[in-house]
Amino acid sequence: MINTLIGDIGHLSVIIAFVAAIVSSYAYFMASRATIDAEALTKWRRFARGAFYVHALAVITIIFALFNIIYEHRYEYYYAWSHSSNHLPVHFMISCFWEGQEGSFLLWIFWHVVLGVVLMNTGKKNKEWEAPVMAMFSFVQLFLTSMILGVVIFDIKIGSSPFILMRDFMPDAPVFAMDPNFVPKDGTGLNPLLQNYWMVIHPPTLFLGFAATLVPFAYAMAGLWKGKFGEWIKPALPWSHFAAVTLGVGIVMGAYWAYETLNFGGYWNWDPVENAVYIPWLVLVGAIHTMLAFRRSKQGLRASFILVITTFILILYSTFLTRSGILGNASVHSFTDLGLSGQLFTYLAAFAVLAVALLIYKWKQIPVTEKELTTYNGEFWVFIGAAVLCLAAFQVWATTSIPVYNSFLGFIGIDSNAALPADQIEHYTKFQLWAGVLVAVLTGIGQLTWWRKTDKSSFLDAITMPAMLTLLFASLVIILSNKFDVFDFKLDNPVYITLFVTSLFAVFANLSIILSLLHKKVSLSGGAVAHIGIALMLLGILFSSGYSNIISGNTSGMLYSREFPDEINRDNVLLWRNTTTDMDKYKVSYRGQFLEVAGVPEYVNKEILFRTDDEYSAIARADIKVAEKLYYKTGDTVELPTPENTYYQVEYKNRETNEAFILYPRAQVNPNMGLLASPDIKMFATKDLYTHVSSVPDPNEEKEWSELKEYTVTVGDTIILNDYVAIFNGVEVIKEVPGVPLKAGDVAVQADMKIMGEKKTYHGHPLLIFKDGMAGYYPEILEDLGLRITFLNIDPKKEEFKIGVNTTQKDYIILKAMEKPFVNILWIGTIVMSIGFIMAITRRNKEGNTTKTTKPKAVKKADKAQVA
């Protein structure tokens, strides 16, 4: 049965949301006019609020409708069919929601609604700001809701609706010609790479960050529009902090997801999709710094305008990059092209032109102070810091936009064949590393000058202690790493040493700030804490990426070709099942294929699971025990929540200490995407050991078995199978066969064989079943030994038994493993940075809410006096 109602409700809500956004932005526009008729303004404002609430309600209805479609498996809708499936757990249904473009737009719209409602209801004196700021909000909502509108006017497609029915999406599919009411039984499922808990929280965090950048932008535009050039900074500042921390945490969450799920061997790949968020984040952080400088000394107002506006336009630009299909060959994970590139470009251009034109128009009126800053002014260093951040952003932007240049040149008729740099990591690193060095130095100097009196002697006073500690600590680490092999790496690269020393300086300098603020007013130290976080992140990146070490080099000595013996890194190693291979300081062995079983805390060997026709269930062929606790008995039916994932058990044993641990890198062969391998990571205090399979024998390809070799045996006979000694212990009649119903008259006989493997003894139990007068063979496959044993016949007179044996190549995996020193410092740094930001938000928010009687300048002076 096709349920068109829910889709109609959804689609209608989209239209209502769109219209309400138009009404609300018009009404708020009317409410922001400069007229003396206060009553009319209040009326307009009330009306606009009402319209925005209607918009909010409509958006929530859209979300409800779309989630209902996914949750109820309504596969008559394209969105559910293409992003979900019957077996998807509920928490991943949330990820389906934003796997598609439409859903992710919806998420963005939703956050704008939430922030809009918060803005309407908080702050005592936001009456003067509400109308112009919310006019901007509604105006943005108008564009965003149009992206999911899904209507066609004069052959122009406006938006793509998430509520499109299958039969409307593919009217040419033969199945709909036969039966228009056809509903698929199952969906095509969620991209397996997105079936990860980080993908449940990473996109909402990122989009909240996206949405939050609208707040400072809207305030800046309102400030320009209403001629309140300096006043907007105060209410916008806590929001800028909020946007920066959310976006920053969102980026790192994405990085952590990539680290844990993808297999390019790291957390950052300089993919355009990653860069697209990194660029606005850098500019936004720059904007925060100029805004802070303005709050203290009325300088940098124009820069604040430029940077806040640029941040928002860059957010739109990143949306355009990742969703228009313009990246084409350049990115592995951009969204598919929905034919909305024109609309996205209009959106981008409209805001860019509007904002830039308004800024130019009002430029002359923006007040500037002519006071020259000295090098002992904190503001001076803050501005330099903002400039470095913007240059770093510009560098990433210039390269990431290469596909855009191609399209643009192609558009005006010039053929361009420029491609992204072949070695992107090298290209970006050579700038970003130095940007990191400068940022580290500037956070130290900037903070020290910011909190001190502006003269030379007090600066030297402040810098002596952190500088000495830095040199002491740095030389200690450098000597320990080079002379005494304390770490897994030698810190001898001068460039890396520079970054190391400067980051250490940033940590110590900011620590000294915190210490001096500690017995005065700790709440002011948010900046210092955030800066320590950044410095720790730089250290973590330096060690984990700079000294990432592949330990799975080819040790077998076998090379296919010796054409390029020296230059090529052979980073992958082949592991035969149950054969130990030496790798770095470990003995490594691959032990077999495992599956996840519901209710069992560890993975279960495939060999003791008898697979049934239902992919998601299996029958236990032996007791399933973990640490002596019995979870399932032989013959029990067990549930397999993720049958598509195979976990390859790999044992690592340290050759010196004999410490052993087991990793389960996983892989699945996806019909659409090929081999999807995800690593398993062993965390040590000083490093991560990162392991993934690079290739496995294709599980869909039939195994090539040797020709059947027959043996006639009696009880107690010993034979040699595939070089293994095997003993035929006898046969027994069994009553129950898992998965095969037996009737009266059917006979099932099971042979019992013992095979001595290299490591352990295996038991083979091939079955012979006489059912309805036919013989059925249920051979035993021992993957470890590459053996298939079939019980062929019984000769009751001679008490002889006939078995057949096929052999095959043993199972193997190709593995890549690497060590990432101190990657933990990166994650810890992120947390520290977030804490610093939250402290700053709390402080700035209080400040934003204070009434005008406490002059900000006075507060600042008091602060400065306190710490000086």
Next chain:
Amino acid sequence: MKKSHIIGIIIIAAAIMIIMSTAGDASTYVDFGQAKELAQDGSKTKVHVVGRLKKDAKGHIVGMQYDPLVDPNYFAFMLVDTNRVEQKVVYFNPKPQDFERSEQVVITGNMQNDVFVADKILLKCPSKYVEKEVQQTTAGL
């Protein structure tokens, strides 16, 4: 000269440096003929080549060589570029698992000793297009 002017000049200089380096590091899309010329001129720059896999009448890929049992880090195949020039490509990594299904391939690397050594392989699989998927699924029902 004011301090802000000096800083302005430094920033502009840095921006120009960034643009120059971006232009210098940017790779290009070429065909195998151009890649060979580059290598003959002694250039070691890495380029992008777009090509198709050579397939026989049955749709099997011709000239593919991968035997993990001998060397898991050696994968060789023949690629035909847009000018229909055929070239042996070597990739010192395991074979990408969905390689057989791909139609169009983008490789990054350069010519060395008459073979193209690829650092990166980007596959474009026809099955990634939505329409085809739908027909497969509906046909199965």
